[in-house]
Amino acid sequence: MWHGRFREDTAEVVQEFTQSLDMDWRLAKYDIYGSIAHARMLGEVGIITKEESKLLEEGLRQVLKEIQEGTFSPKLSLEDVHMNIEARLTELIGPVGAKLHTGRSRNDQSATTVRLFLRKEMVDVGDGLLTLMDALIDRATAHRTVIVPGYTHLQQAQPISMGHYWLSHFWAFSRDFRRVLFALDSIDECPLGAGALAGSTLPLDREHTARLLGFKKPTDNSLDSVGHRDHMLDCQYALAVVMLHVSRLSEDLVIYGSREFGWLDLPDSFCTGSSMMPQKKNPDVLELARGRTGGVYGDLINLAVTMKALPSTYNRDMQEDKRPLWNSLQVVKDVLEVLPLLISRVEIDQEKALESFREGFALATDVAEYLVLKGVPFREAHAKVGKAVRWCIDNYKDLEELSLEEWKELIPEVEEDLLELMSLEQSVNRRETYGGTSFKQVALQIERGVKLLEEYRERLALYPAKFSL
Incomplete structure (x- = not known):
């Protein structure tokens, strides 16, 4: 040529x-x-x-x-x-x-082709996220009244609804979906007609070409059109954060399904065994999803470093823009194909979950907040309950086992009405703040989530409809 x-x-x-x-x-x-x-x-x-x-x-x-x-x-x-x-x-x-x-160069030709491809690919990612979010809503509905331990620092903290737990990941993936929409918006400009870098002396109609290809408009500056890859970085970042959230969810499920926790049961058909140890049930799907996250992070850095110091406008280095993004797209699409199926079959052993609360002092915060309502300053209430927990540890007792007399000896401000609050279900259901873990609030979250999914489907449907030749 x-x-x-x-x-x-x-x-x-x-x-x-x-x-x-x-x-x-x-x-x-x-x-x-x-x-x-x-x-x-x-x-x-x-x-x-x-x-x-x-x-x-x-x-x-x-x-x-x-x-x-x-x-x-x-x-x-x-x-x-x-x-x-x-x-x-x-x-x-x-x-x-x-x-x-x-009237065209491979510079604007390639940039347009990639955008057409990415529009379809990112719509597929969006569809996969919607399927995953559907699965999380399904589990949240099934486990709305199931009580499990909530953790900070991987230490037992407070009782929560398992439905509330599933929804925490639903909201994370909903933010990922919005990042996918942002990436689709950044793709939605047509570089064709920008030429090698300076446009053309020919009377090209760039608006007409953009309309034919379903773009909302032509790109605004011919130099910028062929010299940037921001839309690819937007895609790459969206994919990286999807995998961040996939990895954290996978980590939780691996831990909660282990023998030491034991109250979460993963479906057999999504686990593997050991070639040597007959008793093993390994969460390989979750571990591989977690393990592939690092590669997607690397792809983001790869693309950013390729672009970071290139002179204007097009340079052959930019041929390598696709390699990392293609890999990330494949990883994320593969994960979003298998993860919803796995999630939809996760079950909770309520008996084991309740048993795991023993000696965990998960109701300590409830006692501190009870004292606050009795007029005790929070820091003072915190110290009083902390000393009571220490006494229980030394005497091999749970907070729920203490009699009113023992409570009064430990914390004089305690009255009989505390005893009726010392249950896991009471603890969960009294957390009625917006977005809290009470069964009622979880039901309201599910309702909001279902409506949001309908809105997201409508917004995503706009993109494939834009393009037909």
Whole structure:
């Protein structure tokens, strides 16, 4: 494609080193759609004839058919998906094929193709998140009145509704979904027509091309259009935070399902055994999800470092922008395929969960807040209850076992009404603050979550509908 300037052909070793087919062949369909829109625009503004525009489109659709049927094998010597498609097009329709690249560069062509691809991929990620959030709502509903220990520092802290626990992850993934929507918005501008960097002397209609491809508008500055990858970083960051939340959820489930905790049961079909130890039930799916998180973090740093000190505008380094993002997309889509199925079958052993509260003093905060309502300053109440806990530890007793006389000896302000509050269910249900763990508040959270999912589905549905050629 540049033989006019050079005396020598490109060395074979250079062709091998610079090719990008291993990364961009998956973009073929989107490259063809971008080319069809470009050909239509060229015909509309009169740069080529309507007949030539129609011939280009027919030829491009034939190339797409060959790719989909597997009869078109790309050539490494043609370097990338774009040149392979153009070369095959010219073979099919003759010299008119050479007119397709009028008014564009591979810089704006590639940038447009990637955005079309990413729009579909990020919609898929959004769909996966909605499925996961559905599974979390389902478990929250099933376990709304199931009481389990809540932890800070991995130490037993206060009793909570297991439904409340599931919803804590629902809200985390709902923020991830909004980040996916933000990434989709950042993708939603069309670089086609920006050229290599400075636009074109030809009368291109960039608004028309953007409309044909379903973008809300053309990009605003031709230099910036081909010189940034912010939209890819937005995607990469969204994927990294999804995996952060997946990893934390996986860690919890691995711990709560261990023999030492034992009150959470993972489905057998999502676990594996040991080749040596017959008794083992290993949470491999969760461990692999947790383990793949680091690679996605690395992909984010990879892309950021690639871009951090490049001079304006396009540099060949930017060919490597896709490698980390492709990996992250695959990891996240794989995780979102398996994790909702696993979550939907997690069960809780309520008896073991209640048993785990023994000697955990999970109601200590309730006693301190009871004293506050009796007029005791919180710091003083905190110290009094702390001393009572110490006495119980030394005397091998739980707070719930103390008689009124023992309470009064330890904390004179205690009255008989404390005893009726010393139950796990009372503790959970008295936490009626907005977003709290009471059964009523959890039911309200579930209701809000269901409505939010409906809204998210409507917002996500806008993106695929924007593009059809």
